[in-house]
Amino acid sequence: MSLLLDHVTLTYPDGDGRLTALDAVSLEVPAGSLAAVVGPSGSGKSSLLAVAATLVTPDSGRVVVAGTETSSLGPAQKAELRRETVGIVFQQPNLLPSLTAVEQLQVMAHLSGRTSRMARERAGELLDAVGLAAQAHRRPHQLSGGQRQRVNIARALMNEPSVLLVDEPTSALDHERGAAVMELLAGLTAERGTATVLVTHDRTHLDRADRVVTVRDGRITEEARV
Numbered sequence: 001m002s003l004l005l006d007h008v009t010l011t012y013p014d015g016d017g018r019l020t021a022l023d024a025v026s027l028e029v030p031a032g033s034l035a036a037v038v039g040p041s042g043s044g045k046s047s048l049l050a051v052a053a054t055l056v057t058p059d060s061g062r063v064v065v066a067g068t069e070t071s072s073l074g075p076a077q078k079a080e081l082r083r084e085t086v087g088i089v090f091q092q093p094n095l096l097p098s099l100t101a102v103e104q105l106q107v108m109a110h111l112s113g114r115t116s117r118m119a120r121e122r123a124g125e126l127l128d129a130v131g132l133a134a135q136a137h138r139r140p141h142q143l144s145g146g147q148r149q150r151v152n153i154a155r156a157l158m159n160e161p162s163v164l165l166v167d168e169p170t171s172a173l174d175h176e177r178g179a180a181v182m183e184l185l186a187g188l189t190a191e192r193g194t195a196t197v198l199v200t201h202d203r204t205h206l207d208r209a210d211r212v213v214t215v216r217d218g219r220i221t222e223e224a225r226v
């Protein structure tokens with residue numbers, strides 16, 4: 001299931017006028033593919049992710065998440081769609097300090113009404129997939145920054161999302177750990193068939209993306225393959 005933004009325009013109030021954060025942006029990300037979105041600060045990257053996540057409603061244009069056209073959905077339906085089909089990896093892991101890695105993942109599953117057994121099995125499988133099987137019972141302060149980011153990624157995959165939205169995943173990591181996280185995201189995208197959008201201003205790891213698009217002043221342009 002893919003993600004489609006079709007001529008999406010988003011404006012914010014700006015003094016007496018409006019600031020155009022996204023200007024007729026179109027982007028289609030097929031299942032199993034990773035699109036990197038790069039651009040300078042203030043270009044509209046976070047706005048693009050927020051619209052794709054259905055957290056912000058655009059002024060015009062269509063946002064189709066895993067086959068569901070979102071413009072006619074109410075807030076509760078959007079929340080349900082997000083819970084069921086969208087995984088979000090924020091820049092800062094925002095892990096709960098008192099919970100172990102495996103518990104961070106189990107919390108997600110409980111929120112969507114899965115049984116404890118299903119949650120435990122899936123959490124274990126995902127921690128293994130991100131290379132943290134041995135750290136499953138560690139709390140955030142017992143993990144490195146790179147390991148915390150891996151827990152963050154595994155947590156976003158708990159509910160088997162069709163669409164994975166990732167915000168600056170490598171910005172707090174050194175080069176080697178950043179490269180490993182990108183490698184992991186590309187691998188998970190292909191294995192699990194997510195339509196992944198990764199926003200970054202760090203151009204160092206873009207070779208792992210299937211495609212790279214640039215946002216500048218709210219407009220999107222496709223780059224030649226890196």
Ligand SMILES: Nc1ncnc2c1ncn2[C@@H]1O[C@H](COP(=O)(O)OP(=O)(O)OP(=O)(O)O)[C@@H](O)[C@H]1O
Nearest residue numbers: 012013019021039040041042043044045046047048
């Ligand atoms: N809630 C808001 N209200 C008003 N203007 C906003 C709001 N959010 C973003 N903007 C403006 O919209 C434009 C795009 O911002 P956005 O955060 O999407 O860019 P960005 O590329 O993610 O930047 P950064 O890399 O710094 O996070 C900027 O001019 C920003 O100031």
